[in-house]
Amino acid sequence: MKTYSETKPIGALFEKSAFTIPEIQRDYAWDAKKEVSKLLEDLWKYHKVTDHKTSPQYFIGTVIVYSGAEHDKALQIMDGQQRITSITSLMAAIKTHIESEFPRVNQKRKKEFRDLVEEIEDTFLFDIVKKSAVPKLRPKSIDTEKTIRIMIQMDGKDPREKFKDESSEITKGKLYLALDWFHNRLYELAHEANPDDYISELIKFYRTVTEKIVVTLTTTTTMGMAFQMFVSVNGAGKPLNSFDLLRGLLVAKSHAIGIDKEVGKEIRLLSKDMKAIEKKQGGDSKVQTCMRYWTEARHGKNIQDSSVPDELDFEIREFLEYSQFENMIRELRRFSTWFLKLNTERFFTRPGYMQHRRILGFSDKGSSSWNANHMVLYISLNAQGRSPSEIDAVMNAVEWVSIRGGWSQISNSLENIYPEYSRKALYEDKVDDWYDEFIDSLNGVLEKVDINGFSHLEKEPVSESKATVLLHKVRKSSKDPGPQTKTKNCNGCRCMPEGAPSPWKCNPERNERGKISGLLGNWFLMRDITDKEINQFQVTPSGRIKQMISKANTGIEVATLEQIKRKLDKNDEHWKTQDIRQRNKELLQLVENAWPKEFVRPKL
Secondary structure (H helix, E strand, C coil), X not given: CCEEEEEEEHHXXXXXXXXXXXXXXXXXXXXXXXXXXXXXXXXXXXXXXXXXXXXXXXXXXXXXXXXXXXXXXXXXXXXXXXXXXXXXXHHHHHHHHHHCCHHHCCHHHHHHHHHHHHHHHHHHHEEEEXXXXXXXXXXXXXXXXXXXXXXXXXXXCCHHXXXXXXXHHHHCCHHHHHHHXXXXXXXXXXXXXXXXXXXXXXXXXXXXXXXXXXXXEEXXXXXXXXXXXXXXXXXXXXXXXXXXXXXXXXXHHHHHCCCHHHHHHHHHHHHHHHHHHHHHHCCCHHHHHHHHHHHHHHHCCCCCHHHHHHHHHHXXXXXXXXXXXXXXXXXXXXXXXXXXXXXXXXXXXXXXXXXXXXHHHHCCCCCCHHXXXXXXXXXXXXXCCCCHHHHHHHHHXXXXXXXXXXXXXXXXXXXXXXXXXXXXXXXXXXXXXXXXXXXXXXXXXXXXXCCCCCHHHXXXXXXXHHHHHHHHHHCCCCCCCCCCCCCCCCHHHHHCCXXXXXXXXXXXXXXXXXXXXXXXXXXXXXXXXXXXXXXXXXXXXXXXXXHHHHHCCCHXXXXXXXXXXXXXXHCCCCCCHHHHHHHHHHHHHHHHHHCCCCCCCCCC
């Protein structure tokens, strides 16, 4: 892999280069009255105001390119397409202004103008390929390509006249609007500077841009390296995601072996699936997550976001047949479809999906499933059509190790296990073939951590979501217990740990604030009560118990609530701290029974 950088004037950059905007890039997006206007104003200010002796050059940024296919010598633009396209438009506007003066000048000056027009065309606009002139800049969209072909051959006409018969898709496009802005504003600036001969001023400006405006061109041979460089120098911008890069790799390779039309149909379908993820999330960060999970499952190892392009590039370079493209694309389509479904649709009612939500609620960060690393397992299983019992079995095992191990202490270790078994889920026939090995790997994680059980909860603070998760399975609830709150404190905790406000009449747990006795015990007692009722003490303990008994939906819940009611009746509505501690021990035992030390293997 070769990489080199060189700072050079704009004229030298274009003179010996042709550029391709690859499939991975987004369309031209600069706004005529914002970015385009600022670029021209900055260049004109340097041309007319700046002392060129003290500032002999004006730097407008970096351009990062990588080599294309062997038969195509055009440079693929990774970073800088907006500037490259804008400069092309600027030169087309200067050229047509000069051409418009042909009928009004003498023969000597007409020859000078023709020579200059030819220079602009050779340097910036046309590339000679097999004795045929084609645009130096080759965009990816049909409308943009047609716009470029027309604008570099306006022959002295105003853009509005030249484009008057074109479709609205073109005349309302960003590139046409930039061209129109350049054409009008150049005339205003040049005429203001030299009312008697604005063309001479425009030619001087052209020389300034060509010779004194500079960029740093960085050239590399691989898309992956170009992408990493782009991210490092352009952190404030919007980098291309891994799917953009995959699409570009597929297009480039399929073109090289002559099957780009067939592969293009598959890519368009895949693009729609990825667009659905981007639209649902309101950005492309989740597309990036989906691509990483898929690449990890495909390779069976943990992979960093920045390494995804190189992993895929290595694979695609070896493709020789259409079936290889088809298999990869359709696998990703299935994967991305389930990635979206599992994160957005609520029709999953099987226990396994509930267990998945319990794991999220137990996470110290209150993680969402979009970013939960164990999602890669469930997506892979669903993408390959595994049975409900197989999926539930895997989820049950992940829940067991995550909650019993304390989650935060083992999450990094589990991230190295998930991809390995996701690959097996994608490419091996039955979960039963690798399930025991999977359990052994999870046991190996538990053996290396201090926490393995629930007794530590007697001494450590417990968040509301964690208490909810633990009691959810104890209660055998069918409702989704996933993280629903951003608070760290249980509502019931306001009435119990410190101060013990009336009417609860219990002793304060002065040094045990946030302990499981307050959060678990009171959550069970205060479930479904409203903030208003708590703050204004509108419900007495006995009244609250009656409410809860009327809503109870499991035998264990009814029995526990009846026990609490008897205690309250006997003690004249006094609820003592030692009673909470005793019930806490009972709850911990129920939690231990729900997630025992030895994993109980289900039948698959």
